[in-house]
Amino acid sequence: MNKVLVIAEHAGGSLNPATAKCVTCAASVPDAEVTVAVFAADGAGVAAQAAALKGVAKVLLVENAANAQPLAAVLAPQVVKVAAGHGYVFGPSTTFGRDLMPRVAALLGVPQLSDVMAVESATRFKRPVYAGNAITTVEVAPGSVIACTVRVASYESAPAGGNATVEKLAVDVPLPSHTRFVTVSAAKSDRPDLQTAPRVVSGGRALGSAENFEIIYRLAAKLNAGVGASRAAVDAGYAPNEMQVGQTGKIIAPELYVAIGISGAIQHVTGIKDARTIVAINKDPEAPIFEIADIGLVGDLFTLLPEIERLI
Amino acid sequence: MRKILVGVKRVIDYNVRIRVKPDGTGVVTDGVKMSINPFDEIALEEALRMRERGEAAEIIAVCIGPDDAQQQLRTALAMGADRAILVKHDGPVDPLVAARTLHAIAQKESPALVIVGKQAIDDDAAQTGPMLAALWDRPQATFASKVEFKGETLVVTREVDAGLETDEVDLPAVITADLRLNEPRYVKLPDIMKAKKKPLDVTDLASLGVDAGSPAQVVRWEPPAQRQKGVMVKDAAELVDMLKKKGLI
Ligand SMILES: Cc1cc2nc3c(=O)[nH]c(=O)nc-3n(C[C@H](O)[C@H](O)[C@H](O)COP(=O)(O)OP(=O)(O)OC[C@H]3O[C@@H](n4cnc5c(N)ncnc54)[C@H](O)[C@@H]3O)c2cc1C
Ligand SMILES: Nc1ncnc2c1ncn2[C@@H]1O[C@H](COP(=O)(O)O)[C@@H](O)[C@H]1O
Numbered sequence: 044m045n046k047v048l049v050i051a052e053h054a055g056g057s058l059n060p061a062t063a064k065c066v067t068c069a070a071s072v073p074d075a076e077v078t079v080a081v082f083a084a085d086g087a088g089v090a091a092q093a094a095a096l097k098g099v100a101k102v103l104l105v106e107n108a109a110n111a112q113p114l115a116a117v118l119a120p121q122v123v124k125v126a127a128g129h130g131y132v133f134g135p136s137t138t139f140g141r142d143l144m145p146r147v148a149a150l151l152g153v154p155q156l157s158d159v160m161a162v163e164s165a166t167r168f169k170r171p172v173y174a175g176n177a178i179t180t181v182e183v184a185p186g187s188v189i190a191c192t193v194r195v196a197s198y199e200s201a202p203a204g205g206n207a208t209v210e211k212l213a214v215d216v217p218l219p220s221h222t223r224f225v226t227v228s229a230a231k232s233d234r235p236d237l238q239t240a241p242r243v244v245s246g247g248r249a250l251g252s253a254e255n256f257e258i259i260y261r262l263a264a265k266l267n268a269g270v271g272a273s274r275a276a277v278d279a280g281y282a283p284n285e286m287q288v289g290q291t292g293k294i295i296a297p298e299l300y301v302a303i304g305i306s307g308a309i310q311h312v313t314g315i316k317d318a319r320t321i322v323a324i325n326k327d328p329e330a331p332i333f334e335i336a337d338i339g340l341v342g343d344l345f346t347l348l349p350e351i352e353r354l355i
Numbered sequence: 356m357r358k359i360l361v362g363v364k365r366v367i368d369y370n371v372r373i374r375v376k377p378d379g380t381g382v383v384t385d386g387v388k389m390s391i392n393p394f395d396e397i398a399l400e401e402a403l404r405m406r407e408r409g410e411a412a413e414i415i416a417v418c419i420g421p422d423d424a425q426q427q428l429r430t431a432l433a434m435g436a437d438r439a440i441l442v443k444h445d446g447p448v449d450p451l452v453a454a455r456t457l458h459a460i461a462q463k464e465s466p467a468l469v470i471v472g473k474q475a476i477d478d479d480a481a482q483t484g485p486m487l488a489a490l491w492d493r494p495q496a497t498f499a500s501k502v503e504f505k506g507e508t509l510v511v512t513r514e515v516d517a518g519l520e521t522d523e524v525d526l527p528a529v530i531t532a533d534l535r536l537n538e539p540r541y542v543k544l545p546d547i548m549k550a551k552k553k554p555l556d557v558t559d560l561a562s563l564g565v566d567a568g569s570p571a572q573v574v575r576w577e578p579p580a581q582r583q584k585g586v587m588v589k590d591a592a593e594l595v596d597m598l599k600k601k602g603l604i
Binding site for chain 2: 054114115116119137138139141142143144145146147148149150153154155156157158167171172173174175176177178179180181182183184186187219221222223224225226227228229238242266274277278283284285290291293298299309310316320321322333334335336337338339340341342347350351354355
């Protein structure tokens with residue numbers, strides 16, 4: 044048995060969908076036995092959601108008031124304790140996982156594989172580098188604990204239908220007080236979550252202002268789509284940071300991605316490569332986005348979008 | 356007064372089109388422009404601004420890399436770092452090795468702050484900062500888009516998936532710089548001249564007691580699957596039609 048520990052991400056009593064994708068990756072390790080660990084102040088609900096995922100053998104619930112917010116410095120020593128006896132520790136390559144997992148790996152004294160996109164064998168993994176312009180195969184020496192973040196865009200969610208046992212665990216380690224959570228200000232959005240939405244509409248620098256960006260929201264509403272943005276649009280203040288798609292933003296894999304007024308810089312494209320269908324609207328017929336778009340339309344977005352809205 | 360350590364990694368310039376070598380042993384680097392990792396310029400800029408505000412006294416730029424990385428360290432000195440340390444190592448540097456090296460230097464220099472990039476744009480690992488913080492047993496504030504001193508603590512705004520998170524960390528601490536933390540300054544010619552006189556120490560991993568070995572090895576490089584260029588449609592009607600036919604809307 045290869046024992047794989049998956050660290051659950053959750054907020055507001057709900058399991059983050061990235062966790063179900065991590066479980067799929069974890070279950071693809073040959074001869075895997077997947078355990079999900081939930082660190083929370085009050086986590087029975089989240090643990091139950093994790094237990095219902097197919098492929099999960101066991102859920103470990105570590106409740107502690109200090110775990111109310113996911114601070115890496117507080118969670119890492121607990122994860123290390125729980126990870127004892129596991130050959131693999133997986134987390135999602137969301138900001139939660141990217142913050143926590145390297146801290147865990149360093150405490151375990153092992154390297155980490157970031158953004159795992161395929162498990163080739165019990166010791167062989169594929170991961171992208173150079174903004175996805177090269178794919179590497181990494182071999183880990185036997186006997187070393189394997190710490191990974193999972194590129195969630197590469198995996199389907201583990202389906203429901205599991206019935207794992209939930210075990211409460213008391214983890215006794217000294218926790219630091221040098222890091223304190225103050226606040227998180229999530230811009231409230233009624234749009235589907237960017238990372239899991241089947242359709243995403245994104246706007247770029249061409250939108251020109253936050254007011255103009257409203258037409259992106261309008262089209263997204265019509266399509267029941269999530270909303271994304273290029274870095275240029277975020278930097279210019281047209282859209283909030285959590286909407287940035289790309290190498291340094293979110294990597295997504297929707298069924299439909301519509302890029303509007305986005306040139307298609309390599310750093311942007313790396314975030315959408317796994318989209319099923321890419322549509323691009325740009326007034327420049329030479330824009331690089333057309334090299335990778337399945338359907339391209341040359342023209343001024345400010346005349347095309349109202350037309351498209353009318354037609355759907 | 357406070358010292359700040361800044362990680363400066365030498366990477367292929369972000370404008371270069373990356374090509375995988377036909378034999379699958381790496382990417383083409385011959386004759387390719389090398390630069391400071393863009394996030395590290397941002398990290399350095401933040402340190403410089405702290406010094407300009409009187410919040411820090413000395414800035415040390417550190418690179419683990421080949422001899423040629425002196426170029427990038429000279430650029431860092433020209434931007435305004437006070438001195439530089441090159442830890443000589445040929446070949447790839449695993450983030451855990453980079454973190455162990457920065458840890459060894461942190462123990463010698465006792466900085467109040469270490470600022471590294473959120474990720475290096477070659478390995479895209481995003482590990483070194485949190486790994487260093489773990490080894491050093493100090494706080495980490497990753498993906499920082501705003502950093503402010505409040506006495507001996509730092510208030511850091513972080514770009515997380517949900518939006519913006521604010522954390523408070525005690526010093527010494529590790530910060531990883533995100534894109535919107537600042538806009539790095541341009542290097543001016545006179546500063547390049549001045550930088551030539553600034554101290555640049557050269558050492559190596561062995562002198563710092565760091566083992567470069569890693570149980571994880573890249574065994575193959577390959578180009579990614581290419582997306583095919585699709586079709587162009589002539590107007591909005593044709594686009595909507597096609598999307599409807601494909602069942603996408
Ligand atoms: C280290 C690093 C990391 C980065 N990470 C990311 C990332 O994660 N995500 C990201 O997106 N970028 C990232 N970038 C930035 C990236 O290189 C580009 O600068 C950015 O994606 C450009 O955004 P844009 O396409 O909106 O703007 P532009 O490149 O300015 O393109 C605007 C496009 O709009 C078109 N246009 C203008 N007006 C109209 C109109 N009226 N109708 C239709 N089309 C119009 C133009 O023809 C043009 O193609 C990163 C860069 C670096 C260096
Ligand atoms: N070889 C290196 N030399 C100096 N700094 C480094 C090195 N490797 C990583 N770093 C720092 O750590 C950050 C994150 O790198 P990585 O973990 O490789 O994505 C970089 O932006 C640098 O600031």
